[in-house]
Amino acid sequence: MRISDADILIVPGLGNSGPDHWQSRxxxxxxxxRRVQQxxxxxxxxxxxxxxxxxNVETSSRPAIVIAHSIGVITTVFAAERLKGHVIGAMLVAPSDWDKPDLLPGYDLDFNPIPMTALPFPSLLVAxxxxxxxxxxxxxxxxxxxxxxxxxAGEAGHINVESGHGPWPEGLLRLASFLSKLRHESQ
Incomplete structure (x- = not known):
């Protein structure tokens, strides 16, 4: 699978992954x-x-690949059944655990309990x-x-700018490898 064969949907976490974040780059x-805007x-x-x-997935003109970070990962998991047949793969990076009550004090989000069922499309989780x-x-x-x-990913923090992951070339290599596997699975 080549990048040009799919619509790549960037699904950021809280704060929308600023300009130096690997997702923006x-x-x-x-x-x-393109970014899924919230x-x-x-x-x-x-x-x-x-x-x-x-x-965003339903308006894609090509098969969709989701690249999600943090709460974007959890959003993708909650949406998974509704994405079936449209999403051909997902790269899930640094999921945030919203089942943990003290994850972020002051946030009362309804992103729990996190679904613990198989996704209907191939996925790669980097943590x-x-x-x-x-x-x-x-x-x-x-x-x-x-x-x-x-x-x-070893000791990589939240895999964001604060942990030193601006361009994150290792992530691009992981994405390329994942896309290669998708190509072989679809043949």
Whole structure:
């Protein structure tokens, strides 16, 4: 699978992945990439975020590949059944564990309980050993439940600008490898 054969949907987390975030850089670099825009990046509502993702997938002109980060991962998982048949793969990076009550004090979000069922499309989950928003063992449990290929990124924080992941070239290599596997699965 080549990038030009798919619509790449960038699904950011809280705050909308600023200009130096790897998602923003990838969006600028990948010709078929576009961001799933949300009405409120700082106070997400599950149904609004899920519906916006579904709308973007349904208006895609090519098969869709989701590249999600943090709560964008959880949004993708909640939307999964509604994406069936349209999404051909998802790269899920640094999921945030909204089942953890003290994840972010002051946020009362309805992104729990997190679904623990297999996704209806191939997926790759990349997680860090020292992510403050999701324990590596919990991320591994997500990968197992979602039937995702699991990648331990080592001590990479939340895999964002604050943890030193602006361009994140290793992530692009992972994406290329994942797309290659999608191509072989579709043949």
């Amino acid at each position: 990838w969006q600028a670099k990948l010709s078929t990439a 009405d409120d990046w700082d106070h997400p509502e599950r149904e609004a975020w899920v519906s916006r993702l579904v709308e 860090s050993r020292n992510d403050p928003y999701c324990d590596i063992n919990r991320a591994s449990s997500f990968a197992e439940a979602w039937n995702s290929e699991f990648v331990d």
